[in-house]
Amino acid sequence: MKQCLLGIWLLIPVFCTAQDNKGLPFTISGKLNDVKDTIGWVYISYFNGSSRITDSAKVMNGAYKLKGNIEEPVLSRLTAKPKQETGTEDAVKNEMYSATVYLQHGDIKVESHNVFNSISVKGSKANDDFRRFEAQVQPYSDSMRSYYYQFSSARQAGNTPLMQDIQTKAMTLESYIKEQVFQPFIRNNPSSPVSLFVLQQYAGNGEIDINLIEPLYNALAPELKKYNSAIEIKERIDVDKRTAIGQLAMDFTQNDTLDNPVKLSSLRGKYLLVDFWASWCGPCRQENPNVVKAYQKYKNRGKGFSVLGVSLDRQDAKAAWLKAIHDDRLTWTHVSDLQFWNNAVAKLYGIQSIPQNFLLDPDGRIIGKNLRGDELDQKLEEVLGN
Secondary structure, eight states, X not given: OOHHHHHHHTTOXXXXXXXXXXXXXXXXXXXXXXXXXXXXXXXXXXXXXXXXXXXXXXXXXXXXXXXXXXXXXXXXXXXXXXXXXXXXXXXXXXXXXXXXXXXXXXXXXXXXXXXXXXXXXXXXXXXXXXXXHHHHHHHHHHHHHHHHHHHHHHHHHTOHHHHHHHHHHXXXXXXXXXXXXXXXXXHHOTTOHHHHHHHXXXXXXXXXXXXXXXXXXXXXXXXXXXXXXXXXHHXXXXXHHHTSTTSBXXXXXXXXXXXXXXXXXXXXXXXXXXXXXXXXXXXXXXXXXXXXXXXXXXXXXXTOEEEEEEEOOOGGGHHHHHHHXXXXXXXXXXXXXXXXXXOHHXXXXXXXXXXXXXXXXXXXXXXXXXXXXXXXXHHHHHHHOO
């Protein structure tokens, strides 16, 4: 199932990377009621830009204080650590000993009973907005959680048809809720930082639909568009426009496995699949046999077909990259700067998850995106068939 789907329905935030920025200070003054002297520490975890921040405060007479800096309002998780293990079931402990609080600049007061079973937050309007959003999503949460656990069970059992059926149902429900809950929330709360958070969840980590995302981004208040996460969404929108079907693929040069420079435009004249992958990427390696099959089938058809592999491997993993090329029998040109997610070509093309690919016609124009398995074969048959 898609990562963004699980992020939304299990309320695990999907944080976008962002540039460093001056932090805005916040303080949480917390009070744990009805716990006597059983809790020793309260931990907080959140993202500030691209950095995960973890901090802690000692609990004294039920009180604790946490301080930090954030570059924009962000969702955090508080976790209470008992002085002694209670032997409680993990599922109960997770709900009882943790809570989410939406951080924003200023003084925030958090009061809770029975650890975090009942919690009150004052001083964060963003937290109030997030609770309203949660309440709107709640009627559908049980169904989505059920789909998640059914999918996990089917995957463990190796039941692929059931996995596909569950995913289809989940994606249908997700699309419905995005339309009925997400879109209205963003449009009705254009100045709330939670609307930006919801838009991040809506966009996910893969390819975005600019026909849906751009109008929602445009609906945000100007002050929200100054945040780094909003700037990143705008950059993704701009990249998607530049990599839309019909656009001339942006040219680039990167070194091959022998450190010889390869220029994309030099490969024109054939249909070309620009394939973003990595040796460490399981789904990429699973898809490689399909690409090999397509390459063998169509490389001599019509004007011809070839592949350019762009690897997101690390600087210290060139050997693993070369081994994967050999093991998977990828007998086409491969390039990489071995900079992992900072690969210059990946950043140029807005790649935030792999595998991803772009099919170019002999003139270098994009005629297909993210074609895998039968979809790739069908598209190549369409353009290269007899």
